[in-house]
Amino acid sequence: RKEVEQDPGPFNVPEGATVAFNCTYSNSASQSFFWYRQDCRKEPKLLMSVYSSGNEDGRFTAQLNRASQYISLLIRDSKLSDSATYLCVVNPLSNDYKLSFGAGTTVTVRA
Amino acid sequence: DVKVTQSSRYLVKRTGEKVFLECVQDMDHENMFWYRQDPGLGLRLIYFSYDVKMKEKGDIPEGYSVSREKKERFSLILESASTNQTSMYLCASSLSGRGIYGYTFGSGTRLTVV
Numbered sequence: 001r002k003e004v005e006q007d008p009g010p011f012n013v014p015e016g017a018t019v020a021f022n023c024t025y026s027n028s029a030s031q032s033f034f035w036y037r038q039d040c041r042k043e044p045k046l047l048m049s050v051y052s053s054g055n056e057d058g059r060f061t062a063q064l065n066r067a068s069q070y071i072s073l074l075i076r077d078s079k080l081s082d083s084a085t086y087l088c089v090v091n092p093l094s095n096d097y098k099l100s101f102g103a104g105t106t107v108t109v110r111a
Numbered sequence: 112d113v114k115v116t117q118s119s120r121y122l123v124k125r126t127g128e129k130v131f132l133e134c135v136q137d138m139d140h141e142n143m144f145w146y147r148q149d150p151g152l153g154l155r156l157i158y159f160s161y162d163v164k165m166k167e168k169g170d171i172p173e174g175y176s177v178s179r180e181k182k183e184r185f186s187l188i189l190e191s192a193s194t195n196q197t198s199m200y201l202c203a204s205s206l207s208g209r210g211i212y213g214y215t216f217g218s219g220t221r222l223t224v225v
Contacts, residue, residue, distance in 0.1 A: 103153035
């Protein structure tokens with residue numbers, strides 16, 4: 001089983017819509033969680049960390065569900081510029097330096 | 112802002128050549144990483160280093176080696192390039208802290224081996 005699994009999508013949504021997607025992780029001891037954004041042929045960039053209580057950054061809301069071992073990302077009022085691949089990232093072992101990356105969920109926002 | 116700089120954006124090499132990919136970060140980060148990214152496979156860790164002269168194998172180290180002689184520089188070496196090493200190579204760095212900090216990535220090197 002992969003450490004981090006994501007629905008690859010694509011999610012095609014109109015401008016202004018709300019889009020949400022999840023990722024699941026396999027190691028219940030995981031401590032750190034992130035969402036990264038990657039534009040086509042560019043490097044991944046940190047979008048937001050995910051905290052236990054859930055957190056919001058403008059139109060983006062991240063939630064963590066430890067019991068079911070998933071994190072979610074919700075984008076409100078989608079903009080054309082939100083079109084990207086969103087990578088779910090987890091630190092599976094609290095005593096390790098490495099992060100595990102999901103393969104990404106592609107979101108396309110259309111005019 | 113942390114800056115992670117990779118020496119080349121695009122590179123074309125011949126099969127059998129020795130290839131050096133350089134990565135430099137300017138924020139005194141302890142940890143540095145080399146990944147490759149291929150369509151449908153996501154990011155796969157090749158090697159990482161958590162200190163000068165320290166290195167550890169990632170998930171796919173075969174055919175690669177690394178060097179970290181200075182804290183700010185982490186080099187990836189393809190000993191004898193092969194066509195299956197055609198890929199996007201991404202360098203990343205992070206503060207120490209065992210994964211609690213996210214990574215900052217360089218802009219990537221798209222390597223083609225012919």
